[in-house]
Amino acid sequence: MSSPAAARIVIDLDLPGPTISRHLYGHFAEHLGRCVYDGFYVGESSDLPNEGGIRLDVVEALRALNIPNLRWPGGCFADEYHWMNGIGPRSDRPGMVNTNWGNVEENNHFGTHEFMALCELLGAEAYVNGNVGSGTVQEMSDWVEYLTRSGDSPMVRLRKANGREEPWKVPFWGIGNEAWGCGGNLSADAYVELARRYATFCREHDGNKLYRIAAGASDDDLAWTEALMKSISTLGGEPRNIFQAISVHYYTVPGTWEHKGSATEFGVDDYYRTMIKAQDIDRVLTGHSTVMDAYDPKRKIGLVLDEWGTWWDVEPGTNPGFLYQQNALRDALVASLHFDVFHRHAERLVMANIAQTVNVLQAMLLTDAGGGLVLTPTYHVFEMNKGHHDATSVPVHLVDRPTPYALEGKELELLTASASVKDDRALVSVTNLDPGAPADVVLDLRGATIRGHQGRLLTAPELQAHNSAADPQAVVPVPLTDVTIDDRGLRLTLPPHSFATVELDL
Missing domain, CATH: 2.60.40.1180 (Golgi alpha-mannosidase II)
Structure with missing residues (x-):
């Protein structure tokens, strides 16, 4: 030493700065590998303690983190997910193929009602990501109505028929995901028109205030962010209230996408490369914030980092499409570094979601079907930092x-x-x-x-x-x-x- x-x-x-929103400690649950099935959801017939199929030891561990929000159903999966297939009696729900993640069959047993039950058990607010890539404006508009409207309407009657009398509060809505890639391989200009249209028809019902999040850039693609900002404002102007935030995604991948490296077998230089890559999130957020400041000097539009974390090669012997990786002390230090950066950007950065919560990428928890549950080093960083939630920087x-x-x-x-x-x-x-x-x-x-x-x-x-x-x-x-x-x-x-x-x- x-x-x-x-x-x-x-x-x-004694010099107060911006509030550090608790939503900077948000989470992400995609239909990917064993995050939802065998992670959050084990089914009502499981021998493991569960409520409506939701695994209760997972809930208990995550409640200790005071999870503020949970993003679902993706990710890339969101843009091939049709929510109508995930409601009603589970035995009647049509299946689908998850073409993005392992080409496995999805039975849709975990759908809208199960997700909302999970959020209620966690005490977390729901962040629902809509389908822009393969869906329709009507489909997403109906989903908002199904979840949040009371009184009487076709979607309200359908929800009540499926066992939920009162609507839920669902504040956060993602307008597609990675539209530049798996969400449609769109140009920025093509996506901008879709984002404005989808946002318009996501209506507010019965006092449920919507926070619409436009799918933003990968890494430091500032041109994508500028295209979105230009679509709702002018230089130095006042943004139109069409969508309320723009997302960005940033993963710490020090290697190449083909050879990302091992989560647990690495040398000192590999460690330094990882931390240098993680540190660069400050530059990336600064760039997007600077572009947004030009069109929104009063900072009314939020920046949302709704996918971040380390990404390694999968553990040997596991399905490459399931993205199951171990989580070492190095990962925890990536997280602690990120949170310091997030706190510095708290005036513009309003939400962040680590990818992902259980059994996928930089997870909080690793589980097995036999009832095993492991708290990762990254979990402990989240827990130790709870005191920053909604505190004044x-x-x-x-x-x-x-x-x-x-x-x-x-x-x-x-x-x-x-x-x-x-x-x-x-x-x-x-x-x-x-x-x-x-x-x-x-x-x-x-x-x-x-x-x-x-x-x-x-x-x-x-x-x-x-x-x-x-x-x-x-x-x-x-x-x-x-x-x-x-x-x-x-x-x-x-x-x-x-x-x-x-x-x-x-």
């Missing part, structure tokens, strides 16, 4: 910092942090990204009296450490004991490759 690097972080606890200045690490012409900042205040408490999140050296960090706390503090630490001896059925506690939070009082606030020592939170009583 190398000698500790010295750092000082100035935190202005405060300025964080890394006055003294470790020397950035340079690799292949790019640099990685080795320390990242963010902080927020809510009620009489503050939460400080700090990540030491150095794989070999600890960091001695002074939290220079200004603008408030600190009456007490409590720290937690997430790390492991190796970056490759991960939780499994055989060792579910390999990477779990422990108390951060190496904290002392300093003339300027607190001094803490972070081990290599570690994430810590410090809660302050103000």
Whole structure:
């Protein structure tokens, strides 16, 4: 282990910034691999404890994260999903082929009512992604009416016939998904016309305020975002209230799409490439925000990162179309870095959804049919950061910092942090990204009296450490004991490759 690097972080606890929306901690559940079936949903005949087929230990684990919203049914699957096939008696529902993910047969047993029941069990708001690629305007308009209208109408009568008397509140609606790719391979101009049309016919019923999210760009395709903004506003103008947000997708893939690398077998250079790629999300969000600022200087239109996370080669012996991967300490550090960036962009960035919640990509949980359930390192980052939900961000200045690490012409900042205040408490999140050296960090706390503090630490001896059925506690939070009082606030020592939170009583 190398000698500790010295750092000082100035935190202005009395200078409020934008609110960190709890929706930045959103989740994503696609009909992909074992995310829905054998993840969330096991069926009512399962021996595992369930409610209406929804696996209850999964619900219990996720409720501990205070999940704010859940996006469904995709992803690429959304643009081949016809919701009418997923309502009514399950035995009568027609099946389909999931051509995007493994070419498997989908029986539609998990549909609209099951999804809404899941959201109610989780205490999460529903984010429904409509079908623009292979669907119709009428189909999506009917779905909104089916879910959210009371009184009497054809869709209301159909919903009541299927056992739900009162409507649900469904605030978030995605207008297609990745229209530039699996959602239709459209040009930006072609999609813009569809987005405006679909958004127009997604009506608001009985006080259910819709937050319509136009399918946005991949990575740093700023031209796509500009096309959407130009369609509803002029430079320096006031956007028309057609859709309320624009999405963007960004995955941390340090390798190539054909050879992404292993989730658990990697070297130090692979780690650095991963973190440099993850760090680049700041540049990407800045670019899209800058374009949006030109057409929406008052920031009325939200930016939504509704797919993000690491993407590795699938685990050996699993279906390549199921995207099942392990989740190591490295993944957790990608998440903690991302959240610090999200907090800095909280004035424009209103929602983010990790891909995905169970058994797919950078999952919170890994399950098996025999009843096994593993909390991943990434799960613990979400749990440790709960105090930032709907809290007020405060300025964080890394006055003294470790020397950035340079690799292949790019640099990685080795320390990242963010902080927020809510009620009489503050939460400080700090990540030491150095794989070999600890960091001695002074939290220079200004603008408030600190009456007490409590720290937690997430790390492991190796970056490759991960939780499994055989060792579910390999990477779990422990108390951060190496904290002392300093003339300027607190001094803490972070081990290599570690994430810590410090809660302050103000």
